[in-house]
Amino acid sequence: xxxxxxxxxxxxxxxxxxxxxxxxxxxxxxxxxxxxxxxxxxxxxxxxxxxxxxxxxxxxxxxxxxxxxxxxxxxxxxxxxxxxxxxxxxxxxxxxxxxxxxxxxxxxxxxxxxxxxxxxxxxxxxxxxxxxxxxxxxxxxxxxxxxxxxxxxxxxxxxx
Ligand code: FES
Numbered sequence: 417x418x419x420x421x422x423x424x425x426x427x428x429x430x431x432x433x434x435x436x437x438x439x440x441x442x443x444x445x446x447x448x449x450x451x452x453x454x455x456x457x458x459x460x461x462x463x464x465x466x467x468x469x470x471x472x473x474x475x476x477x478x479x480x481x482x483x484x485x486x487x488x489x490x491x492x493x494x495x496x497x498x499x500x501x502x503x504x505x506x507x508x509x510x511x512x513x514x515x516x517x518x519x520x521x522x523x524x525x526x527x528x529x530x531x532x533x534x535x536x537x538x539x540x541x542x543x544x545x546x547x548x549x550x551x552x553x554x555x556x557x558x559x560x561x562x563x564x565x566x567x568x569x570x571x572x573x574x575x576x
Pocket of ligand 1: 493494495496497531532534535536539540541
């Protein structure tokens with residue numbers, strides 16, 4: 417199943433010391449690192465599945481399930497929590513119909529909570545891809561998300 421592309425990624429001369437780069441490239445090609453892919457990589461590198469799984473779950477960059485087109489990060493850190501992060505998360509969950517770690521059925525959004533986004537003075541904060549949204553309120557959530565939904569529908573129309 418993974419033969420051709422994995423052959424290229426795990427080219428001769430690459431071994432377990434290159435495991436991070438190999439996992440990164442495999443994720444780029446396959447979209448995520450599903451268990452069967454991790455098993456295959458482990459076998460080819462002569463490593464245990466548990467070792468690969470440990471690496472993939474340790475680094476935030478890696479993910480084991482398909483992700484949406486846009487990654488939403490809602491901060492649940494202390495500064496954001498005391499300024500209403502719980503309400504922001506509830507509003508996002510309600511808008512998307514998924515909880516923390518979930519991906520919407522249309523594949524547009526994946527929701528994730530994080531310990532701190534590093535912009536505490538703007539609390540409560542959420543982030544979509546590389547864009548910050550500070551001093552959030554639950555009422556603004558729909559408006560913020562609509563920008564990404566509108567972009568998706570324009571793109572879909574243009575490709576028809
Ligand atoms: S606690 Fe939310 S940005 Fe730091």
